[in-house]
Amino acid sequence: MAELVTSLIVTLAFSPVIRAAMLRHGVIDVPNHRSSHSLPTPRGGGWACVAGVLAAAGVAAWRHTDVPLAALAAALVLALVGFADDRSDLSAGARxxxxxxxxLAVGGVTGGIAVALVGAVLYPTAVNVVNFMDGINGITALTMAVWGVTAIAVGVTDHVPGVWVIGAATAGAALGFLPWNAPRARLFLGDVGSYLFGALVAGGILLGWHGGARVSVLAAPLCFYVADTFVTLAQRATRREPLLSAHRDHVYQRMVRVVGLSHTVTALSVACASALVTAAWVWADVRIASLFSVVSVLLYVGCVRLAGAARGTTSDT
Incomplete structure (x- = not known):
């Protein structure tokens, strides 16, 4: 698919350019006691992904495909918001x-008030889930690749062109960025990248829902992201800890910190599990897919404790 290949090549080519620019302007992630990394690393790599996404949209337009301009514009605007947060820590209210x-804007353009209200919930949810989960090498690039390929398949088979265009742009950008982020991170996505990918996911799901596509399949690759985010936030709220402060409490972070898995193994595990759950929603009966998803999520959420029990320890902190 030309759009996916274009996005991949452009992102891959722009990544070293963006890395040099971030180093020159001092946009550096400096590790602290809450970080999952040990070396200062430039962030803002999401700008390379922006270039890839825009290039893919250009190819789609050149091929006279229906390009979802509103969803792409919203993704670009939120990428700018993310970069502003990378540079100056915007308030939670502003974000x-x-x-x-x-x-609201994408939903209103797509289908009126009802769709706008769905968009007003979906966009903050998707953007923040992706942002919260982007904490180790490769995890977001791999998961977004799974989501993008899923969106391509759903968009093509369910005849919603905008969905597969977004899917191709997303998968290409994620795969093009991956060599710069894993197994050794030379560049981080930053909030510019996590906001971009979160907005692309939200836009794809919103367009799919309005166009009659299988939303359950489109949402399936994010099941572990959503579960990890909400379980972690609930635990922190129970302990009366600040919800928005930096931490290492996510399941995937404890898989690295407590269980001792590498970033690469953890990221691949989450991505592969996401692909398996998605496959269940594509090919299995709804009841079987639902049961498989619930069991998979419960195993993921409890995997650190299970690993501790297997080793004869009880702590998962």
Missing amino acids: LTAQILAG
Whole structure:
């Protein structure tokens, strides 16, 4: 598919350019006691992904394919918001307002008030879930590749062109960025990248829902991202810890810190599990797919404790 290949090549080519620019302007992630990394690394790599996504959209337009301009524009705007947060730590209120407005705008253009209200919930949810989960090498690039390929398949088979265009752009950008982020990170996505990918996911799901595509399949690759985010936030709320402060409490972070898995093994495990759950929703009966998803999520959420029990220890902190 030309759009996917274009996005991949452009992202891959722009990544060293962006890395040099981030180093020159001091956009560096400096590790602290809450980090999952040990070396200062430039962030802002999401700009290379932006270039890839825009290039893919250009190819789709050149091929006279229906390009979802509103969803792509919202993704670009939120990428800018993410980069502003990378540079100057925007307030939570400002970030949330931008995400809600983006969802309202895309939903309104797509299908009126009802779709706008769905967008106002979907965009902040997707953007923040991806942002919270982007904490180790390769995890977001691999998961977004799975989501992108899924969106291509759903968009083509369910005849919603905008969905497969977004899917191709997303998968290509994720795969093009991956060599710069894993197994050794030379560049981080930053909030510019996580906001971009979160907005692309939200836009693809919103377009799919409005166009009658299988939303359950489109959402399936994110099941572990969503479960990890909400379980972690619930645990922190129970312990009366600040929800938005930096931490290493996510399941995938504890898989690295407590169980001792590498970033690569952890990221691949999450991505492969996401692909398996998605496959269940594509080929299995709804009841079987639902049961498989629930069991898979429960095993994921409890995997650190299970690993501790297997080794004869009880702590998973």
